[in-house]
Amino acid sequence: MINAGRFGRFAWRAIATSARCCLQRKTYPLVWTQMNIIGVRSVPVIMITGAFVGMTMAVQAYDQLAGMGLEEHLGVLINISVVKELGPVLAAVMLAGRVGGALTAELGTMNVTEQIDAVRSMGTDPIQYLVVPRFLACLFLTPVLIIYADLMGVVGGALVSFLQLGINSRAYWTFSANSVELWDVGIGIAKGFFFGGAIAIISCYKGFSCKEGAHGVGQACTDAFVASFISILAMDFALAVMFKNIYLTFWPLKSILG
């Protein structure tokens, strides 16, 4: 309960300070550096994850659909699953492992070697200097990385469908285009803001509250990944419910707008 209170206060300070500092010029170089570490260096691993998700989906779903003579609808199943659920969730889980672990280890080591106290002793807010750049980088780049995962998932699924399973490409794309809406892609990307923000805040909090020694840092990294992973799944469920309700609320408008 005490930890929940501390985490809540930390999260609030991180978000409030980010909102205050995101337009300050001195924040940009720090955010830029973190964007390179968090975003650019994660692109290969995120693309590989996305490609394999799409490829595996194609292989697994083909037999079910072919049994009903619906193999040309394979693209619908793959692409909706990838852009709505699997792309965002698996990209976020991959980021929680790759980026979250690194953030916790870096800040945890800084904490136990008194570097965070050193930042404070020089009259600088460690939240502003250390957390805000990482939070903003994760917040804005996770949706971008999800786009990469989606693209590679779509490409991977299509290649396996055409080259290995022999599905007609024209039919594959036509059915996909008719079924996958911009809304589906949009909610997948929108989830990225929530997942990215959660990964950054949880990982930074675990680093800041890390206990002494190598064991303390290792434990903080494990805790950060587990907490991020559970948060991603829980938020995915909550966001799925929320977006579905929004869709159902505004669905009648769609037919009016044509």
Place this chain on the structure above:
Amino acid sequence: MEEWENQTEQTPEDGSSDVVIEVRNLTKKFGKKLVLDNISLSIEKGKATVIIGPSGCGKTVLIKHFIALQRPTAGEVYFQGQRIDDLSERDLNGIRTHFGYLFQEGALFDSLSVAENIMFPIRQHYKKVQWSEVEEVIKAKLAMVGLDGFQHYYPSNLSGGQRKRVALARAIALNPEVILYDEPTTGLDPIRSDIINELVLKLERDLNVTSVVVTHDMKSAYKVADRIVMLHNGRIIADGNTDHIRDHPHPQVQQFIHGQVSEDDLAVLRMSGDIATSQFLPRDFEG
């Protein structure tokens, strides 16, 4: 009442306007562990106060209260007459620029070069300063600690003594009024230790700073101190100039300044028996 109990707290500066830091009835607990027990202490401006005491007696915790890196469980902390222990982190940022803090292990940012480490506080507080001016300041501060030319080194490429000197250069980057040294000579060879001692004296002389040094190195304490305060079990048991401490009748003070093991500790060692014939040596588990 024992003889030494009349001589434990000599506070010549009480009530003086030259007091720069003051703690009143400071108590600090971590969980149920009492680390500082009702401490009252004033630090005089322009003087070097050395806080000595055995490891784990609360020396570092005490000086962290001076800069509000730790908050008291009870009691008050004042800097230049202003209470600081109840200020928010944001309000403290301005006050902390009056301090330089040399951390025990240096606490240099290992992802930044020596120059970037020293530049850090300058960049944080002086937004419009030109790079050439910053470069000059870095050069001057490094020259002051005898490390000019090391600007492009990273902390991992420096020895322990060099890291401490760079950390000291960073601590004085903003020309602080008070410098807090946490174990500045620990882990250094005698020559490097003496270099650090000379640096402490030089900074006091050249910059007219107030120094607070936490140490258990008595040679260092005698060299730099105008006043020595001894902590034991979270309480001040001795306070005075070097001669006062040398002649202090408290047995813990004499034991500490002469580095002697107590009879109780010796008794424990004797009770543990002959180590060479111990049945729990690792070699007994071989093969």
